[in-house]
Amino acid sequence: MSTAQRYQPIKTTKPVVGKARKLKDLMQRGDNRVCADCSAPDPKFASSNIGVFLCLKCGDVHRALGPDISNILSVTLDDWSDTDIDSMVEVGGNSYANSIYEAFLPKDHPKPKPDSPMEYRTEFIRAKYEIQDFLKPSLRITSKSGFESTNSVKSDDSSFSKRVPEDTREFVGKLNITVVKGTQLAVRDMLTSDPYVVLTLGEQKALTTVKASDLNPIWNEVLNLSVPRNYGPLKLEVYDHDTFSADDIMGEAEIDLKPMITAAMAFGDPSFHADMQIGRWFMTRDNCLLTDSIVNIVSGKVKQEVYLKLQNVESGEMELELEWARLD
Numbered sequence: 653m654s655t656a657q658r659y660q661p662i663k664t665t666k667p668v669v670g671k672a673r674k675l676k677d678l679m680q681r682g683d684n685r686v687c688a689d690c691s692a693p694d695p696k697f698a699s700s701n702i703g704v705f706l707c708l709k710c711g712d713v714h715r716a717l718g719p720d721i722s723n724i725l726s727v728t729l730d731d732w733s734d735t736d737i738d739s740m741v742e743v744g745g746n747s748y749a750n751s752i753y754e755a756f757l758p759k760d761h762p763k764p765k766p767d768s769p770m771e772y773r774t775e776f777i778r779a780k781y782e783i784q785d786f787l788k789p790s791l792r793i794t795s796k797s798g799f800e801s802t803n804s805v806k807s808d809d810s811s812f813s814k815r816v817p818e819d820t821r822e823f824v825g826k827l828n829i830t831v832v833k834g835t836q837l838a839v840r841d842m843l844t845s846d847p848y849v850v851l852t853l854g855e856q857k858a859l860t861t862v863k864a865s866d867l868n869p870i871w872n873e874v875l876n877l878s879v880p881r882n883y884g885p886l887k888l889e890v891y892d893h894d895t896f897s898a899d900d901i902m903g904e905a906e907i908d909l910k911p912m913i914t915a916a917m918a919f920g921d922p923s924f925h926a927d928m929q930i931g932r933w934f935m936t937r938d939n940c941l942l943t944d945s946i947v948n949i950v951s952g953k954v955k956q957e958v959y960l961k962l963q964n965v966e967s968g969e970m971e972l973e974l975e976w977a978r979l980d
């Protein structure tokens with residue numbers, strides 16, 4: 653590779669404008685605008701095989717682990733191959749990678765901060781990616797014979813997709829969503845509101861009943877949606893029922909289903925497993941979570957409690973419980 657080629661920005665390399673665009677879109681997502689390891693803002697590096705965006709300091713630690721463990725590229729300077737971009741896009745960035753690599757991060761093992769000393773940063777990064785201490789036990793790739801560097805979250809995923817290449821079903825599973833309650837919902841009719849919840853997944857919608865004059869409604873209603881193979885986020889909207897005019901919106905939120913569904917699929921039949929944590933959807937500045945949302949196996953079922961702050965409204969929080977049900 654010539655020097656001239658090497659220092660061109662990615663958007664001008666090769667006829668990969670479409671792919672480069674995908675990478676840029678991924679970079680601009682909220683969770684990817686901070687370092688996956690130390691949360692420093694505006695990360696300028698990426699590990700293409702792990703699928704995370706990193707700051708200069710963490711990138712240096714990764715680079716020292718060697719490209720078999722972490723293949724570090726500059727997001728602006730390096731000549732990215734199609735494979736590197738595909739790999740990055742396939743993992744889906746920091747939140748998703750961290751939901752795997754930090755699923756079992758102990759409370760007494762805090763992540764490094766942007767100004768943490770190099771020793772702690774190095775110790776954490778090696779524990780996270782090389783020893784894989786925080787991964788769920790069945791995914792760990794360390795063995796008595798030592799580290800096998802060919803494995804990664806991505807190859808784990810692709811081995812999953814290789815097992816089901818003929819899967820042409822329209823739906824991959826079902827979600828039973830308990831709309832538990834709302835708190836401090838917004839006022840829309842003089843002093844109160846008559847709220848109901850609408851959940852949308854792709855083309856499907858499900859509605860709760862209307863709770864008359866209640867800003868802290870308790871629904872405890874279970875709504876069911878089928879999950880299509882190429883599912884997007886689950887959209888939640890709260891409306892004020894108005895008999896005489898169009899219903900007013902009282903806030904909305906988006907729920908990322910990927911942490912739950914990916915973990916559920918990786919674990920297979922949950923009834924074979926004891927109660928345990930299998931994944932996590934992390935709270936970030938750009939999502940509507942009030943707290944990290946943990947995916948658990950509880951009594952043979954995959955469940956996730958979600959606490960949301962409603963967006964585009966003056967106040968309101970929602971509590972849901974999701975349950976994943978396999979189709980087969």
Ligand SMILES: [Zn+2]
Nearest residue numbers: 687690707710
């Ligand atoms: Zn960092």
